[in-house]
Amino acid sequence: MKKFKPQPGFVVQAYRFALDPNAAQERALRSHCGAARAAYNWAVARVEASWWQRRAEESYGIPEAELTQWRPWSLPALRKAFNEGKHSDPRCAHW
Incomplete structure (x- = not known):
């Protein structure tokens, strides 16, 4: 990978953040991650079904x-397809 070189006169700063959620926040994070994974799996299945x-x-x-x-x-x-289908797809009923 090519090393990034800033232009002369510019400074590059980096920040690192750590999450330290409480129990309720952790449940919410896990829920959102699960929903994102389900949406991704839905999209992959939709496209693959067409290909097959x-x-x-x-x-x-x-x-x-x-x-x-x-x-x-x-x-x-x-x-667009997900938003149209989430009202009729039983996998999305709990959202």
Whole structure:
């Protein structure tokens, strides 16, 4: 990795923070981390399902024009799909 060199006349400072949550804060942090992991797993499963479906269709000899559409992997597209699906997906019911 290339070493960072500041421009002449500039100073680089670094800070390190440590979290020391109490019991309630730790539960909240764990809950948020779990929710973030669940959302990530949801996004990966959504995109992979599309990929595997296309792969199966290709093995059946289905023409390219008739294959399942690719699902976008961009953050805005996934966020929009997640927000639309979280009201109907039973995995998101407790949020």
